[in-house]
Amino acid sequence: SVKRNWSIHDFEIGKPLGKGKFGRVYLAREAKSKYIVALKVIFKEQIEKYRLQHQLKREMEIQTSLRHPHILRLYGWFHDAERIFFILEYAHGGELYGELRRLGNLCEKQAATYIASLTHALAYCHEKHVIHRDIKPENLLLDHEGRLKIADFGWSVQSKNKRHTMCGTLDYLAPEMVENKAHDYAVDNWTLGVLCYEFLYGVPPFEADSQADTFRRIMKIDLAFPSTPQVSDEAKVLITQLLVKDSSKRLPLEKILKHPWIIMNADPNGTFSKYV
Numbered sequence: 271s272v273k274r275n276w277s278i279h280d281f282e283i284g285k286p287l288g289k290g291k292f293g294r295v296y297l298a299r300e301a302k303s304k305y306i307v308a309l310k311v312i313f314k315e316q317i318e319k320y321r322l323q324h325q326l327k328r329e330m331e332i333q334t335s336l337r338h339p340h341i342l343r344l345y346g347w348f349h350d351a352e353r354i355f356f357i358l359e360y361a362h363g364g365e366l367y368g369e370l371r372r373l374g375n376l377c378e379k380q381a382a383t384y385i386a387s388l389t390h391a392l393a394y395c396h397e398k399h400v401i402h403r404d405i406k407p408e409n410l411l412l413d414h415e416g417r418l419k420i421a422d423f424g425w426s427v428q429s430k431n432k433r434h435t436m437c438g439t440l441d442y443l444a445p446e447m448v449e450n451k452a453h454d455y456a457v458d459n460w461t462l463g464v465l466c467y468e469f470l471y472g473v474p475p476f477e478a479d480s481q482a483d484t485f486r487r488i489m490k491i492d493l494a495f496p497s498t499p500q501v502s503d504e505a506k507v508l509i510t511q512l513l514v515k516d517s518s519k520r521l522p523l524e525k526i527l528k529h530p531w532i533i534m535n536a537d538p539n540g541t542f543s544k545y546v
């Protein structure tokens with residue numbers, strides 16, 4: 271339904287799902303259709319205070335224009351005197367980060383399935399000239415079938431089960447980002463390498479006690495593979511082909527989808543079927 275002028279009165283608000291720096295996300299139901307959505311509420315004075323109107327507008331234009339099975343839909347938005355409301359697709363499975371923390375680390379089939387889904391979503395974003403979707407476990411949700419959804423709005427949302435180092439973590443930033451150089455599409459390839467490592471080992475590859483140490487580890491590509499959990503050599507090869515300092519030498523997205531580790535382990539329809 272592409273009704274234009276939504277208002278808060280069209281929705282029954284449910285439990286809060288999480289809270290961010292700029293506002294909260296609630297479970298909600300459209301009153302007439304009973305359709306379940308997530309309603310993200312941002313306070314205007316917060317946006318004005320941080321002069322984020324333009325970023326918000328750009329994020330909304332991007333999010334509205336993206337239609338992909340692994341990107342959370344923005345159905346629409348509306349505002350009142352003090353708040354802006356985003357009507358977002360509801361992902362029933364919750365935060366992938368929560369699943370990663372609960373399991374400690376993912377098996378290779380699950381990790382490869384998520385990496386393949388992310389690669390498909392990023393290839394779609396890149397062909398729409400959208401880069402740096404800021405993909406980190408905190409921005410990834412799961413739908414009712416365990417399919418991954420990139421849910422970032424570009425806003426740093428602090429959810430209950432986020433790492434304390436979450437705000438300002440460098441863990442996911444590529445060297446050119448950390449050095450604040452102009453970044454191009456290849457930052458996303460780097461991030462896929464970081465995520466693949468974190469899915470398999472439960473911690474990001476360059477984690478350190480301080481941001482300065484993380485910075486140093488990233489710039490040095492100080493990559494080490496722990497002896498446990500047991501991870502296949504193919505997975506390590508893929509990670510090594512993505513965590514390359516020279517962004518032009520990182521494995522391109524289309525080659526990731528043809529990588530032996532992905533071919534051998536990823537579930538083609540994106541749902542990780544726990545029970546083979």
Ligand SMILES: Cc1cc(Nc2nc(/C=C/c3ccccc3)nc3cc(N4CCN(C)CC4)ccc23)n[nH]1
Pocket residue numbers: 287288289290294295308342358359360361362363364365368411421427428429430
């Ligand atoms: C936008 C959106 C969210 C969403 N779904 C969910 N978001 C968040 C947490 C969301 C959040 C929001 C802001 C800041 C931090 C977290 N937590 C969720 C937790 C869920 N459950 C049900 C499944 N359980 C395994 C875990 C708890 C289900 C959906 C969730 N769909 N669409």
